[in-house]
Structure formats: structure tokens, C-alpha cells
Amino acid sequence: MSDKPSVLLVEDAAPQALLYQQYLKDELIDLEHVDTGEKAKQFIASNPPELILLDLKLPDMDGQDILHWIKKEKFPCSIIIITGNSSVDIAVEVMQIGANDFLEKPFSANRLRTTIKNQLNQTRLRHLVDDYQVTFKRKSYHGFIGSCLPMQAVYRIIDAAATSKATVFITGESGTGKEVCAEAIHRQGPRSDKKFIALNCGAIPHDLMESEIFGHVKGAFTGASSERKGAATLADGGTLFLDEIGEMDMELQTKLLRFIQSSSFQKVGGNKQESVDIRFICATNRDPLEAVTTGKLREDLYYRLHVVPLHLPPLRERGNDIMEIAQQFLITYAKEENRLFSGFTNEAESTLNNYNWPGNVRQLQNVIRNITVLHNDKRVTQAHLPPPLNNSQNIPEAPPQSPTTQPSTEQAEIEMIEQPTIPAPDQEKQTIRPLADVERETIERAITLCDGNIPKAAALLDVSPSTIYRKKQGW
Numbered sequence: 001m002s003d004k005p006s007v008l009l010v011e012d013a014a015p016q017a018l019l020y021q022q023y024l025k026d027e028l029i030d031l032e033h034v035d036t037g038e039k040a041k042q043f044i045a046s047n048p049p050e051l052i053l054l055d056l057k058l059p060d061m062d063g064q065d066i067l068h069w070i071k072k073e074k075f076p077c078s079i080i081i082i083t084g085n086s087s088v089d090i091a092v093e094v095m096q097i098g099a100n101d102f103l104e105k106p107f108s109a110n111r112l113r114t115t116i117k118n119q120l121n122q123t124r125l126r127h128l129v130d131d132y133q134v135t136f137k138r139k140s141y142h143g144f145i146g147s148c149l150p151m152q153a154v155y156r157i158i159d160a161a162a163t164s165k166a167t168v169f170i171t172g173e174s175g176t177g178k179e180v181c182a183e184a185i186h187r188q189g190p191r192s193d194k195k196f197i198a199l200n201c202g203a204i205p206h207d208l209m210e211s212e213i214f215g216h217v218k219g220a221f222t223g224a225s226s227e228r229k230g231a232a233t234l235a236d237g238g239t240l241f242l243d244e245i246g247e248m249d250m251e252l253q254t255k256l257l258r259f260i261q262s263s264s265f266q267k268v269g270g271n272k273q274e275s276v277d278i279r280f281i282c283a284t285n286r287d288p289l290e291a292v293t294t295g296k297l298r299e300d301l302y303y304r305l306h307v308v309p310l311h312l313p314p315l316r317e318r319g320n321d322i323m324e325i326a327q328q329f330l331i332t333y334a335k336e337e338n339r340l341f342s343g344f345t346n347e348a349e350s351t352l353n354n355y356n357w358p359g360n361v362r363q364l365q366n367v368i369r370n371i372t373v374l375h376n377d378k379r380v381t382q383a384h385l386p387p388p389l390n391n392s393q394n395i396p397e398a399p400p401q402s403p404t405t406q407p408s409t410e411q412a413e414i415e416m417i418e419q420p421t422i423p424a425p426d427q428e429k430q431t432i433r434p435l436a437d438v439e440r441e442t443i444e445r446a447i448t449l450c451d452g453n454i455p456k457a458a459a460l461l462d463v464s465p466s467t468i469y470r471k472k473q474g475w
Contacts, residue, residue: 007049215230
């Protein structure tokens with residue numbers, strides 16, 4: 001079996017077919033030729049090629065009919081349309097149906113070869129990405145639950161950073177799992193057999209924070225009746241996680257910077273220098289650069305800590321992860337509370353998926369715990385959901401219905417997104433714009449209409465959330 005990519009030429013005009021075959025005779029491809037639509041369908045059904053060069057004008061059927069058939073049957077073929085009747089309308093139409101590229105007759109040998117090479121390279125790259133995702137996609141990871149693309153990126157960063165001693169700076173909204181992330185880095189790395197010590201800089205009074213980190217000697221201050229080890233000593237050989245680093249007192253930030261640079265410190269009230277070996281991880285739910293600008297975080301400390309940045313996505317941007325996490329919590333808490341719950345009704349799922357989750361995973365966890373404590377049923381229904389999820393404003397409502405039409409809220413949003421403004425005849429030429437610009441504006445408008453909820457925007461646009469994430473990354 002040949003390792004060369006297979007290409008099918010569907011062209012009824014013999015002189016043109018011979019010319020294209022001559023253009024491609026030195027290319028590293030297996031080129032086959034058929035001259036009718038029926039022969040093309042038989043060939044594709046029996047042995048789908050990687051790439052199809054499809055003429056739109058065939059003797060027995062239109063090339064667009066074959067394109068529709070290929071997409072309907074979901075054959076894994078890339079398609080380049082060839083036509084002598086080129087126009088913007090035809091180009092837009094075939095690209096919307098699913099064609100990958102478009103060639104207008106006549107074209108040069110170099111143009112044909114370049115177009116084929118580019119498309120085959122894109123196909124190979126897409127297959128590599130798909131294979132990687134199938135092979136390495138993880139649904140859970142060291143305390144995390146979720147398989148969406150943003151979380152796969154988080155898992156890969158943890159894998160890469162865990163083996164290093166470099167400081168990791170975790171950012172993310174409250175409740176996204178910053179401490180879970182820090183502990184995952186510790187458990188994945190070579191220090192996993194040592195201690196993981198976590199300190200919340202925002203929960204400890206400022207006058208006690210230095211003692212919490214460095215410890216104190218007996219008599220160092222009122223109430224210090226004995227010597228006490230601090231987090232720095234306890235974490236020796238392991239990991240020290242400083243959560244909400246921007247809440248730390250500025251004077252203590254200076255001492256922390258000196259400690260990070262030298263790995264040595266003095267206990268409060270002591271004069272003995274102690275040295276430790278620590279991996280530092282810190283986190284904040286605020287914009288760290290804004291904290292530097294407003295004077296809440298020392299600039300030199302920020303740059304010392306901000307070696308490997310890692311951002312945790314909010315729950316509302318994690319798509320299907322919402323229900324994966326909810327289901328896991330439900331099974332766990334139902335078992336703890338001796339309840340019958342094993343799943344959710346469609347209505348409850350819809351509410352959970354469409355809610356904005358300002359408290360992120362922590363809020364979802366509390367919601368499921370509330371349900372399992374207060375109710376007992378086989379499935380979670382809308383009636384079981386606690387406030388604010390059971391409030392009417394959090395459930396999509398249909399607009400007032402007229403006798404002739406009854407569109408839903410989502411249908412109205414789809415119409416707002418999909419229906420373009422029709423220009424006046426004398427303005428048509430000035431309003432033709434690149435497809436990429438129109439696509440980007442459409443996606444961004446959908447996201448805006450959905451208040452930043454990318455999974456909901458993807459549902460309205462009838463694409464997967466991963467498609468929008470890839471588009472945004474490309475922009």
C-alpha cells in the first residue's frame with residue numbers, strides 16, 4: 001500500500017484532465033481520474049481519497065450535489081472546487097457547503113501544485129492534532145475534573161512545569177481551583193514525597209503573617225510562649241504555596257523577596273539564619289499587573305515570582321465540563337448522604353449549563369451538596385435547584401408570542417447573529433468584505449450576545465466550543 005496521499009480528479013473534459021495530470025506528474029501523490037459524478041461517488045464510497053479536485057460542471061450531475069453528498073456521508077476528504085464559471089457568490093456558496101479551497105479556470109501549474117500541497121499539509125496537521133487529542137485527552141487530573149481544550153492546556157503546562165524548580169504564578173477567578181492546581185504541580189513533580197504547605201495571605205492577619213511564614217522564637221511577641229516553626233521550615237524539601245499573594249503587607253513582601261532570592265530567613269525575634277530548599281508557587285484572583293500598578297504588589301517581587309504563568313479558565317468557559325463536574329459531585333455526595341441521586345433531568349442540565357457561575361467550581365460544588373442534603377430522588381430536577389438557579393431570571397424565557405410566530409429567545413439570538421444587513425444596490429460593491437472578517441465579527445457578536453458564554457455562543461452558531469477557542473487563538 002502506497003504511503004503517498006491519494007488525490008481524485010473529477011473532470012469530464014479530457015484535454016483539461018490530461019493537462020492537470022501533466023501538471024502533477026512529478027508530485028508525490030497517487031492521482032486518479034474519473035469523468036462523471038456517478039464514477040466519482042463510486043470511487044469515494046469504496047476508497048475515500050485524502051483530497052478531491054472537483055469540477056462543478058459534470059455531464060450527469062452538478063459538482064455541488066457531490067459536495068453535498070460527501071458532507072452528508074461524512075467522508076474524511078478535503079475538497080478543492082474547480083470551475084470556469086467563477087463568481088463571488090459561487091465561491092461563498094461552495095465554501096459554506098464545506099469546500100476547503102477554490103480554483104478558477106484557467107490556472108497555472110504552479111497555482112495547482114501549491115494549492116494541493118497547502119491543503120494536504122493542513123489535512124496532515126489536522127490529523128496530528130486529532131490523534132494527539134484522542135491519545136492524550138484527559139478527563140481528570142490530580143483533583144481536576146474536565147476534558148475541555150482550555151483544561152487540556154492547563155494539564156500540559158502542569159506536566160511541563162512540575163519537574164522544574166521554577167516558580168509558578170497561578171491566576172484565575174475565585175473558585176477555579178488554584179490550590180488544586182498548586183497541589184497538582186507538587187504531586188506531579190519530584191517533591192511529591194515531601195510536604196505541600198499552603199498559606200492564604202488574605203485570611204491571616206497582617207501582624208501574624210510573618211510568624212506564619214518564618215516562625216518565631218519564644219518571647220518574640222506577647223503570647224509567644226514557645227518557639228514555633230513556620231511554613232518555610234515545614235515545607236523544606238517540598239512546596240510552599242502562597243495564595244492571594246497580593247494581600248500580603250508591603251514590608252513583608254520585601255522580606256519574602258529576600259527569602260526567595262537567598263532561600264534563607266530568620267524567625268521572628270531570632271538572630272539565627274536558617275536555610276531551606278523550597279519550590280514556590282503563588283496565586284491571585286486579581287490581575288497581578290494591576291496590583292503592581294496600584295501599589296499592592298511589589299514590582300520586583302512580581303517579576304521574581306512570575307516565571308511560569310498559568311491561568312485557570314472560569315467554569316462558564318469550560319463547556320461540557322460543567323456537567324462532568326456536577327455529575328462527579330452528585331455521585332460522591334449522594335453516596336455520603338445515602339441518597340438515590342444518579343443524574344439530572346434535561347431541564348436541570350440546561351439551567352446548569354446556561355448559568356454564569358460567578359463562584360465557579362466552588363459554587364457548583366456547594367449547589368450539588370445543597371441538593372443532596374435537602375432532597376432525595378433519582379434525578380435532579382429544576383425544582384431541586386437552590387437559589388439563584390431556581391429564580392425565573394436565570395431560566396431562559398420565551399418572548400411574548402404572536403398568533404403567527406412563536407420564536408424562542410435563542411432563535412431570536414440566532415436571527416440577530418445570522419441575518420446580515422442587506423445593502424442597497426448602489427452600495428453592494430462597497431459592502432463586499434473578506435469572509436474571514438465576516439466570520440470573526442459573527443463569532444464575536446455571538447459571544448457578546450451570550451455575555452461571554454462561549455459554549456452557548458457555539459450552540460447558537462451550530463459549531464463546537466473548541467472551534468471558537470481555535471478561532472480566537474488564531475486571531
